[in-house]
Amino acid sequence: MGRVCLPWRRRVGKGRRDRFVSFIAATSMTGIALGVAALIIVLSVMNGFQKDVRDRMLSVLPNIQLYIAGASPEESLPHWQQYADMAKKNPEVRGVAPFVSAQAMVVRGQTLRGVQVQGIDPALEGNVSQIPRQMVAGKLDDLKPGSFGVVLGGDLAAALGVKLGDTVLMLAPQGSVSPAGFAPRMRQFTVVGVFSSGNYEYDSSLAFIDTQDAAKMFRDSGSAGVRLRVADMQRAPQVAAELSRTLPPYVIASDWTRNNRTWFAAVQTEKRMMFLILALIVAVAAFNLLSSLVMAVKDKQSDIAILRTLGAGPREIARIFLVQGSLIGVAGTAAGVLFGALIAYNIETIVPFIEHLFGVHFLAPQVYFISELPSDPQISDIVAIGATSLVLSLLATLYPSWRASRLQPAQVLRHD
Structure with missing residues (x-):
């Protein structure tokens, strides 16, 4: 009986092994x-x-920035058109606009926020960024020279608790020293617009004002120059290198990959x-x-x-x-x-x-x-x-x- 069952057992065992394999x-x-x-x-x-x-990022930031090393906004801003004309000789450059950039503090009541202030020309800003199309309240054109208006990011406006027509106090990092002590330079700005880029980092820390107001506010603490938009943003490093060879040596060309390299x-x-x-x-x-x-x-x-x-x-x-x-x-x-x-x-x-x-x-x-x-x-x-x-x-x-x-x-x- 055992001999008869042995082949059957072998077949069953082999079938199980085959299924397992x-x-x-x-x-x-x-x-x-x-x-x-x-x-x-x-x-x-x-x-x-x-x-x-x-x-x-690039809906807010420029593809390339040109600025004069060591120069204040009051010194470099009047010459921006000269550098813009030189840059437009490059066929890759499709848009130019002036800018002033500086750090500041914005105060509203008991709320204080550090912001990156960008001085822009509302009429030309659409050539280098999408800020005019990202406005959710007010218009970018409401930034008038001498009116000291400000456009805030949506999250920044919400954090400060402000809306159109409200005022905020802006403090520049430099000030004046008097017998009473150090007095920071400050100015009251009126909120004339709110933008939303979809990027929390920028919507919570960016403020736009007119270039001339920015030059007065940050005359010894900011930088100024020209913002450029190129045909292909992936070629921005190559275009910046080409511009560096044609522009004066004191003009620095910085592309978006360099500014956000980290x-x-x-x-x-x-x-x-x-x-x-x-x-x-x-x-x-x-x-x-x-x-x-x-x-x-x-x-x-x-x-x-x-x-x-x-x-x-x-x-x-x-x-x-x-x-x-x-x-x-x-x-x-x-x-x-x-x-x-x-x-x-x-x-x-x-x-x-x-x-x-x-x-x-x-x-x-x-x-x-x-x-x-x-x-x-x-x-x-x-x-x-x-x-x-x-x-x-x-x-x-x-x-x-x-x-x-x-x-x-x-x-x-x-x-x-």
């Missing part, structure tokens, strides 16, 4: 797919975050680190693939030995497991790319649905500058992720394939 292979494929999808989604979100913040460098470093960290998920799935193939080789020793006795060479045996492992890697990578791309291209719809469903808000604008989760899938990233996954999967098949090709038929059949 198949389960491990399916797990490896799923792990590869999830790892690839996670990489695509995370990198797309980081690209979208960088693009969104950059675009919102932030963009941090984002790029974070993106690289996230790629390396999430690539470990794919690496773990590749190790699972390796273990499943090793188990398959162990389970199929007898079949391999029979194939060898029928004339199959080591290369043919190795090719079988190479193809098997490669198919798992290709299928997992393809599934991951499709799933990841589907999520990445629709994340701006999926995330609001999840937020509404669970009543949560993932991004606080005070922390992340933006309130919505952006996504910018890039083909180069998707190709790099897919290639990395395929390479790791191929590497995982090398050892099991080599192990299978080294099996000796006589030894295997002797112990079977």
Whole structure:
């Protein structure tokens, strides 16, 4: 009776082992797919975050700024048109406008805020920024020379508790020294407008006044010059370098990447680190693939030995497991790319649905500058992720394939 049941038991045990090996292979494929999808989604979100913040920055900030090193606003502002004409000779320059920039304190009642004050020409500001189109109350044209009006960011106005027609007290960092002590230079300004750029950092810390009022207010503490807009903001560093060669040596050309270098460098470093960290998920799935193939080789020793006795060479045996492992890697990578791309291209719809469903808000604008989760899938990233996954999967098949090709038929059949 035992002899009759023994083959049946062997078949049952072999069937269970086959199912277990198949389960491990399916797990490896799923792990590869999830790892690839996670990489695509995370990198797309980081690209979208960088693009969104950059675009919102450049809706307020100029592409390039020209200013005279060491000169006060009263000295450099009258000559801005001369430098603007020199800059417009470059075919990449599409818009020019004068500016005065300085730090100040704004006081309203018991509330005090530090602000970045920008003196602008309302008639020309639309040539270099989107501030005129971002006004939510009042008009930028209400900034008149000598009227000492001010346009505040929406969050700054809310923090100060002011609306159109209210007055605020602005204090310059420099002042005068008298027998009574140090007296800061101060001036009362009337709120004539409120803007909203969608970037909390600027909406909570920027104030715009007329250039002539700014020159009087910050005559010994600010800087002045020309703001430029170029045809392609990605070429701003090259255009700034070209302008530096044609302008006088005392005129400094500073582009937006230079002014925000620390932030963009941090984002790029974070993106690289996230790629390396999430690539470990794919690496773990590749190790699972390796273990499943090793188990398959162990389970199929007898079949391999029979194939060898029928004339199959080591290369043919190795090719079988190479193809098997490669198919798992290709299928997992393809599934991951499709799933990841589907999520990445629709994340701006999926995330609001999840937020509404669970009543949560993932991004606080005070922390992340933006309130919505952006996504910018890039083909180069998707190709790099897919290639990395395929390479790791191929590497995982090398050892099991080599192990299978080294099996000796006589030894295997002797112990079977």
